[in-house]
Amino acid sequence: xxxxxxxxxxxxxxxxxxxxxxxxxxxxxxxxxxxxxxxxxxxxxxxxxxxxxxxxxxxxxxxxxxxxxxxxxxxxxxxxxxxxxxxxxxxxxxxxxxxxxxxxxxxxxxxxxxxxxxxxxxxxxxxxxxxxxxxxxxxxxxxxxxxxxxxxxxxxxxxxxxxxxxxxxxxxxxxxxxxxxxxxxxxxxxxxxxxxxxxxxxxxxxxxxxxxxxxxxxxxxxxxxxxxxxxxxxxxxxxxxxxxxxxxxxxxxxxxxxxxxxxxxxxxxxxxxxxxxxxxxxxxxxxxxxxxxxxxxxxxxxxxxxxxxxxxxxxxxxxxxxxxxxxxxxxxxxxxxxxxxxxxxxx
Numbered sequence: 001x002x003x004x005x006x007x008x009x010x011x012x013x014x015x016x017x018x019x020x021x022x023x024x025x026x027x028x029x030x031x032x033x034x035x036x037x038x039x040x041x042x043x044x045x046x047x048x049x050x051x052x053x054x055x056x057x058x059x060x061x062x063x064x065x066x067x068x069x070x071x072x073x074x075x076x077x078x079x080x081x082x083x084x085x086x087x088x089x090x091x092x093x094x095x096x097x098x099x100x101x102x103x104x105x106x107x108x109x110x111x112x113x114x115x116x117x118x119x120x121x122x123x124x125x126x127x128x129x130x131x132x133x134x135x136x137x138x139x140x141x142x143x144x145x146x147x148x149x150x151x152x153x154x155x156x157x158x159x160x161x162x163x164x165x166x167x168x169x170x171x172x173x174x175x176x177x178x179x180x181x182x183x184x185x186x187x188x189x190x191x192x193x194x195x196x197x198x199x200x201x202x203x204x205x206x207x208x209x210x211x212x213x214x215x216x217x218x219x220x221x222x223x224x225x226x227x228x229x230x231x232x233x234x235x236x237x238x239x240x241x242x243x244x245x246x247x248x249x250x251x252x253x254x255x256x257x258x259x260x261x262x263x264x265x266x267x268x269x270x271x272x273x274x275x276x277x278x279x280x281x282x283x284x285x286x287x288x289x290x291x292x293x294x295x296x297x298x299x300x301x302x303x304x305x306x307x308x309x310x311x312x313x314x315x316x317x318x319x320x321x322x323x324x325x326x327x328x329x330x331x332x333x334x335x336x337x338x339x340x341x342x343x344x345x346x347x
Contacts, residue, residue: 002025019060021132034070036067036068037065056117062132131321157312160187164245166303179195182250188206238258241263264288318343
């Protein structure tokens with residue numbers, strides 16, 4: 001077994017603290033990645049605090065992992081020691097269902113294997129995440145990272161980046177399309193950058209007036225301050241695509257009215273509460289509400305290659321491991337521009 005240093009929550013709602021644990025030995029198809037940076041996603045906080053149902057403890061969170069290949073198994077073809085490598089939200093899937101075979105392994109019909117807070121495919125081994133200095137993973141679930149980008153800014157692309165890139169691609173964001181990004185946080189700011197790079201006309205809808213300059217610097221063409229609800233009336237039937245990246249409850253019916261014919265409102269943020277929907281607003285203009293969850297391995301690699309081509313990274317604040325608990329509080333308070341990333345040397 002491989003000895004690893006990390007940070008873990010020993011029980012629900014507990015602070016994270018240093019914890020030594022083990023990873024499996026490198027098998028024939030495995031890659032040992034020495035973690036350099038690990039992003040903090042809001043979903044890490046939800047799971048540590050057991051806000052999404054019963055969780056498994058001790059828990060090492062983290063699914064935005066950027067590092068360097070340290071060792072590869074005898075049968076590994078895609079990676080060599082010294083290469084940059086990333087690990088995202090899942091580390092395995094059944095590989096044989098309809099969705100996996102179509103490259104949509106995030107929607108595996110047997111359930112994808114999450115990077116942490118779950119069991120690996122053997123049904124016994126608890127998966128532990130990226131708040132650590134190393135991880136061992138099958139090569140098919142490792143990603144190649146662009147060599148030209150700052151690695152701290154790459155880490156959040158493995159969740160926040162693909163979470164926004166996937167719906168933008170699926171719903172055809174590009175030249176001639178008007179795209180609105182609701183919320184300018186860890187998720188939303190990636191949506192602005194990718195939508196702009198894809199050639200869409202981009203509008204940010206935010207309740208924070210002080211984010212307008214940032215939004216436009218990231219590529220937004222327009223900024224709508226949502227504190228005054230008069231904006232709903234003046235922007236009716238304006239957008240082809242709205243992506244809701246916020247975790248707070250919203251009145252979706254008002255946002256539906258902002259969609260053109262055949263427009264889509266896509267949910268990627270999770271409020272934790274059901275949304276009341278007026279079906280009339282969907283019938284009118286043949287609108288739809290949809291959801292999107294990260295991306296498969298193929299599309300995630302596509303996103304990373306595109307980010308390298310367009311020089312897209314997340315805006316990050318790099319912290320030491322000892323500051324994780326403070327960072328959690330700041331994330332909940334929306335006090336970060338726009339993603340915390342842990343320096344793995346400090347584990």
